[in-house]
Amino acid sequence: DAGVIQSPRHEVTEMGQEVTLRCKLISGHNSLFWYRQTMMRGLELLIYFNNNVPIDDSGMPEDRFSAKMPNASFSTLKIQPSEPRDSAVYFCASSLNNLSNQPQHFGDGTRLSIL
Amino acid sequence: ILNVEQSPQSLHVQEGDSTNFTCSFPSSNFYALHWYRWETAKSPEALFVMTLNGDEKKKGRISATLNTKEGYSYLYIKGSQPEDSATYLCASYLRSNDYKLSFGAGTTVTVRA
Numbered sequence: 001d002a003g004v005i006q007s008p009r010h011e012v013t014e015m016g017q018e019v020t021l022r023c024k025l026i027s028g029h030n031s032l033f034w035y036r037q038t039m040m041r042g043l044e045l046l047i048y049f050n051n052n053v054p055i056d057d058s059g060m061p062e063d064r065f066s067a068k069m070p071n072a073s074f075s076t077l078k079i080q081p082s083e084p085r086d087s088a089v090y091f092c093a094s095s096l097n098n099l100s101n102q103p104q105h106f107g108d109g110t111r112l113s114i115l
Numbered sequence: 116i117l118n119v120e121q122s123p124q125s126l127h128v129q130e131g132d133s134t135n136f137t138c139s140f141p142s143s144n145f146y147a148l149h150w151y152r153w154e155t156a157k158s159p160e161a162l163f164v165m166t167l168n169g170d171e172k173k174k175g176r177i178s179a180t181l182n183t184k185e186g187y188s189y190l191y192i193k194g195s196q197p198e199d200s201a202t203y204l205c206a207s208y209l210r211s212n213d214y215k216l217s218f219g220a221g222t223t224v225t226v227r228a
Contacts, residue, residue, distance in 0.1 A: 033216075042218060042219075042221070043204070045215055045216065045217075048215070056213065056215060091158060091159075100146035100147035100214075100216075101146075101147050101164055101166050102164070103149060103161030103164050104149075104159075104161065106158035106160070107158060108157070108158050109158055
């Protein structure tokens with residue numbers, strides 16, 4: 001299995017532009033997690049899905065952020081409009097299910113820089 | 116303890132020496148404790164998931180123990196090698212975080228040859 005695949009690996013864009021991050025889950029996994037990593041706050045959970053349904057989006061910073069899971073294997077995280085404070089590394093992770101005893105498998109992350 | 120805390124924040128180890136570090140978490144309503152290894156420029160990789168008090172897990176030279184009653188886990192590295200250099204994250208499901216996985220800040224281990 002190729003593991004969790006994220007794209008792009010790096011994104012540099014100007015403030016105000018729309019940014020779309022993509023994630024492909026490991027085949028057979030039913031739970032999907034989006035994280036943001038910053039120096040100040042470490043690894044923060046933004047939102048997670050179970051069986052394509054958003055379960056908890058309380059970590060999403062504000063209305064500029066949205067996430068979708070149009071099918072069982074793919075998810076997007078969108079920022080519109082983007083701001084410099086959104087600059088961070090965004091990780092996607094998947095697990096077999098959302099039970100606490102299941103490890104999460106992380107993608108390589110998208111390093112986002114908003115100028 | 117309300118959150119997941121790790122100590123020390125960083126440590127330096129001479130190649131061949133053994134080391135250990137701590138993860139503390141709220142012991143009430145415990146569900147599971149995860150350890151991840153995060154190498155620079157890579158993604159976090161799951162090491163262990165532990166659920167039972169007294170659990171001990173081992174993978175090669177790395178092992179972990181769990182005490183759910185007092186709310187701590189130790190990670191041990193025996194005979195450290197340069198390739199063990201990484202940040203080690205622990206994470207626990209917390210009632211205070213609506214039973215979502217909450218990560219500690221990590222312990223960054225640097226093994227000197």
